[in-house]
Amino acid sequence: MKRSVTFALFFVGIALYCLVPFLWFVLTSLKSSAELTAIPPKLIPSFHWGFYQSALEKYGLLHYIVNSVIVAGLATLITIVIGSLAAYAMTRFQLAWTHVYLLILLAISMFPQIATAGPVWSILDRLNWLNTYQGLVAAYIALSLPLAIWILTTFFREVPREIEEAALIDGCSRFQSLYKVILPLAAPGILTAALLVFIYAWNEFFFALIIMTDPTVQTLPVGIALFPGEYTMPWGEIAAASTVATVPLIVLTLIFQRGIVRGLCAGAVKG
C-alpha cells in the first residue's frame, strides 16, 4: 500500500513535470487576445481559435510545415540509406580503418555549428543550392550521418554472420544481402536512427536560418523565429504555431515509442 502511494506520487510528479510547461503553452494558444495579456494570467482559456487562424492566414504556418516535412523527410531517408551502406561496410568487411572512421565521425559531430555554418554556406552558394530544398537537406545529411552511422553500426553488428553467410552462399549479392537480410533484422535500430535524424532535422534552427532566407522555402523553426514583427511579439500565434510544430513529433514518438526504447536499449547496453 505504501509503495503504491509513493509510486502514484512519483507518477503524477513526473507527468506534471513533463506536461505542464507544454500544456501551458497549448492553453495559451487557445486564449483570446484580451486573455493573453491578462495580468495576472488566466489559467483556463476560452478555447478561442483566433490565434491558429491568424497563424495560418497571416503568418503562413501551413507552408512552413510543408517545407519542414519535405526537408526532414528527405534528409532522414537519404541519411538512413547512406548510413546503412556505410554501417554495412564497416561491420561486414574486415577493414582496419573502420574503427578510425567511427572516431573521426564522433569528433566531427563535436565541432560547434557556428563555425562550420559559414564555410557550408559558401559551398552551397557555389553550388547554387542556397534557398533550395537540396541545399539544406545536404547540410542536414552531413550533420546527421555521424549519429546515424554510430547507431546503425551498433545494430548491424548484432546481426549474426551465419544468416548472412547463408544468403551469400545462396547467390545474393552484397547489396541484396543488406537489403533482404540485415535490414529486417536490424529494424529497431533503423527505426531509432530514422526517428532521431527526423527529429534533429525537424528542430534544426541555425543552418536553416542562414541557408533559407526566401520565405517560401523556410522551415518551421525559422518561420516561428520570424513571427515577431516590426513592433509586436505575437505570443498567441507563436504558441499556436509551436503547438502545431510539436504535435507531429509527439504523434510520431507515441507511435514508435516502443521501438525507440527497445532501440536505445539494445544500443546503449551494447554500444
Added chain:
Amino acid sequence: MPNAQKFFCLAFSLCLYWPNAWAQNSELRFVTWRAEVPKVWDEAIADFERQNPGIKLVREVGPQSSTQIHDLLTQKLKNRDPRLDVFFMDTIWPAEFASAGWALPLDRYFTAAERDKFLPAPISANQYRGQIFGVPLFIDAGVLYYRKDLLGKFGLAPPRTWPELVEQAKSILAREQGSGLVGFSGQFKQYEGLICNMMEYILSGGGALWDEKRMVSALQEPAALEAVRFVRDRIIGEISHRGVLSYEEPESLALFTQGLAIFHRNWPYAWSIVNDPAHSKIAGKVGITPLPSFSGAKGVAALGGWQLGISRFSAKPDIAWRFVSFMTSEQIQKRIGLATGRAPTRTALYEDAELTGKMPQLRSLLDTFKQAVPRPTTPVYVPLSNIMQRYFSSVLALPNTDIKKRASLAARDMNRLLDLLRERQMP
C-alpha cells in the same frame, strides 16, 4: 485591388518554381523584415512591377531584430552573393557596409539636389568618407510619451529635465498606490536599443559615447558616469521595476499600452499603437513630447531609421536604383506613412495636409527629427556597440557595481578597437 494581388501572388509563386537561370535576368532581390502592415508594401511593390514590366521583385524576409537581420545580410555580402540587390540598412550600418566594400556608392544616382529634399540627419548618417551609400526611407528619433490624464490629474506639465521626470513619477506613484503603476518604461535589455536609450541620457548631460576627433572612448568622463548612475539609481532604482532590463520595444510598449506606466520612451511609431483602442487601454490619454535633458536645455534624441542600400555585387545596379528611388519617392513615403505611422524622410511631406492630418504629431516632431543625434559612424560600430552594451547592462543590472571601474574597462576595450582605425585617419 484583389485581382492585382491575385495576379501578383500567382506570378510571384510561378516565378519561384521556374529554373533559376531564366528567373535571374528579370529578378530583383530585396532583403527586408516582416512588415507590420504588409498590404502597403505589397501594393507598392505591385505598382513598381507594373511601371517596370519585365522586372520581378523577390522579397527575402529576415528576422525583425536589427541585430539578427544585420548578421544575415553580412553573411550574404561577405560572400559577394550576386543574388542580393537591395536591402534595408539600420541607421548605424552604412559606415560599416561602406568600409567593408559591401554597399554601392550611390553618388551618381543620388544627386546633391535630390539629397537636399531629405532631412539632414539621416542623410549624414548615410555618408562615409564623402560618399553616400543609402537613401533614407524612415526616420526615427527617441521621444517621450506620457499619460496626459495622470499628469493632468495632478496639474503637472510634461517634464523638461530628467530629475523633474523622476520627481513627477514619484509623486504620482505615491498618490496612486495599489494601481500597479510603474513610473517609467524604457528599453534596457542588452541589445542595440540600450545604446539609444543610454546615449539620450549621457549626451543630454553633456557627455559622449566616444570622442570622435581624438578617437578615444568617453565613457569614463564624469558626465557619462553621472548619467549612468542616474539611470541606475533613480530611473530604474526609484521609479521603474527590474523587468525593464529585459525589455525591447515591444515589451516596454506593452507595459505602457496596458496602462501600467506613466512615462514611456520609444520611437514615433508607437503613437498610432497607443491611440488604437484595439491594442491599447489608454487610447486618447497619451501625450508626446521631446525627451528631457539634465540641464533644462534641449533633450537629445537618438537618431534611428531605415535606409535602402544597393549591394556592390548586384548585377543590375541601375534597375536596383529604380526600385530604391521608387520606394523613397514622395508618393510611396506618404502611403507608407499613412498606413503604418512611420515618419517619412522627405522634408516636403511634413507640410502635406493629408499626412499631417492623419499624424498631427508630425509637425511637432519635425524639430526633434532635425536635431536627432546619430550614433557615431564608424566601420567598427558593431563591436564598439557590443562593448558598450555589455558595460551598460552590467552596471544597470547590479545595483552595487563600481561604475567607474567598469567604465574604464570598457573604455580600454573600445580604445583598442578605435586604434585599429587610426592608421587610416578615420573621419
Added chain:
Amino acid sequence: MKGTDRAAVLFLLPSFIFVGVFSLFPIFESFRMSFYQLILTLPWLGQKMVGWQNYVDLAEDPVAIESLLTTLVFVGVTIPLELLFGLGIALVLNEAFHGRGLLRAVVLIPWAIPTVVSSQMWRFIFNDRYGLINFIFFGGDVSRYLAPLADPHLALIAIMAAEIWKTTPFAALILLAGLQGIPDDLYEAASVDGATAWQKFRHVTSPLLKPALLLALLFRTIDSLRVFDLVFVMTQGGPADTTNVLQFYGYKKTFAEGMVGYGSAIAVAVFLMSLVFSLAYLRFLNPSRQEA
C-alpha cells in the same frame, strides 16, 4: 580481398562525400581561419596570418574567460541534474504498472519539442508580466512579480531550468535502457540475501548502470558545451553577459562583428573542450570493454 575492398569503398563512398564536403572541409577552414586576423568591416587590414595570436588574445580576453566559466557552470549544473532526474524517471518506468506506456509517452514530450519552440515557451513562462512562474509563486500579487530573464543572478538559472526540462527525457531513456539490461535474477539473489532497496541500488544497479550512465554523460556533455539555440532565443547573452555561453560569444564575434579569425578560434576552443571530455570518457570506459 580486392573485390571486397572495392565493394567496401563503394558502400562507404556516399558518406565520405557528404562528410568530407560538408563537415571536414568546413572544420579545416575554421581551423585555418583561427590563425588569421580577419575583420570583415576593415578590409584594408587584409587577411593577416597571426599564428597563435588569436588564441593568446582569447586566453587573456576577460569576456571569453567569463564566457568559459558560464559555459562550465552551465554544463556542471545541468548534466548532473538531468542525470539525477533522468535516473528517477528511469527507475519509475522500469517498474511494471498500469499506464506505464502512457507515462513513457508523456516523458518523451519535452524531447520531442523543437528547441526553438521550447525556448520561446520558457521565455513566455518566465515573462515578468504574463508568466506562469510568477503566477505560481506570487499568485495575483503583481507587485512582487520577478523578471528572471532580466536579473543577472537568475537568468542563467532560468536557462538551465529550460535546458534540464528539455533534455531529461533523453537521459531517462538511456538510463532506462541500461536498467532494462540488468538481469532480474541478480535482484532476486540480492533479495534472498536480505538486501534493502537502497542496498540493491548500491550494489546491483549502480555498477551495472555505469556504461549507460557514461554514454548519457558523453552525448549530453558534447551537446551541452555547444548550447546555442536556447541562449539565442531567450536572452541573447544578457543580462550583463551572464548567459553569454562560449558558442554564443563565438557567434557574435563571427557573424555580428565580422571578426572571423577570432570567432574561429573560439569555435576551435569549444571543440577542444569537447574532445578533452570525450577522451576522458573513453579512457574511463576503455579498460572494461572493447569499443570500436
